[in-house]
Amino acid sequence: MRTQDIKPKIAGEARFPQNVVQFLCEVHELIEQGDERVTTSSDDLIQAEFAYGGLLEDGGDLFSFIYFPQEGIQSTWELELSAADIAVIAKNQQGTLRLWGCCTPGCGNRFGTPDATCFDCDDIDDERDYKRQVLEGLRGCRSQEDWVRQYLRHFPDAHPLQIIGDYNGETQLPKSWGCFSLAEMQALVTRLHNEG
Numbered sequence: 001m002r003t004q005d006i007k008p009k010i011a012g013e014a015r016f017p018q019n020v021v022q023f024l025c026e027v028h029e030l031i032e033q034g035d036e037r038v039t040t041s042s043d044d045l046i047q048a049e050f051a052y053g054g055l056l057e058d059g060g061d062l063f064s065f066i067y068f069p070q071e072g073i074q075s076t077w078e079l080e081l082s083a084a085d086i087a088v089i090a091k092n093q094q095g096t097l098r099l100w101g102c103c104t105p106g107c108g109n110r111f112g113t114p115d116a117t118c119f120d121c122d123d124i125d126d127e128r129d130y131k132r133q134v135l136e137g138l139r140g141c142r143s144q145e146d147w148v149r150q151y152l153r154h155f156p157d158a159h160p161l162q163i164i165g166d167y168n169g170e171t172q173l174p175k176s177w178g179c180f181s182l183a184e185m186q187a188l189v190t191r192l193h194n195e196g
């Protein structure tokens with residue numbers, strides 16, 4: 001990825017939404033149990049309806065999560081938390097979080113570090129332009145399923161929540177064909193991958 005113009009981010013604080021607190025309680029339990037989902041490094045071994053993530057490095061205790069604060073909207077929060085942070089939030093049933101955001105009006109993305117790159121606002125060219133082109137190309141699709149099939153040809157490793165975000169970002173599609181639940185998208189992605 002060729003990174004050109006990363007705009008400064010503004011620091012802010014956010015209270016953990018209640019569903020995130022609940023999610024982190026579950027993660028804390030997995031950590032206590034030594035579950036393999038929290039001892040194996042991954043991007044997405046830990047899953048919920050509105051978030052996914054995993055352990056950053058084998059043997060480490062830092063976790064990274066992608067959280068979708070609003071259903072059906074593309075904005076994401078990137079959270080980076082240690083096992084100790086998660087334990088404190090689980091114990092207190094609440095917490096605040098330092099997050100950085102863009103200056104761009106309307107950008108709902110939030111990041112765990114000030115030097116993060118916003119996929120929507122920063123000029124990260126190749127990757128974003130490519131995705132825009134692909135999404136434009138997919139506007140000729142005839143059905144929901146066809147759209148997802150074509151999408152997966154370009155982004156075979158995309159997470160189902162990411163696919164839903166991109167699908168909903170093309171506002172005409174949910175209007176015409178309706179929205180996906182996570183379960184529906186997971187089932188469709190599995191079926192299409194098996195079709196090969």
Ligand SMILES: [Zn+2]
Pocket residue numbers: 102104107108109118119120121122
């Ligand atoms: Zn942004």
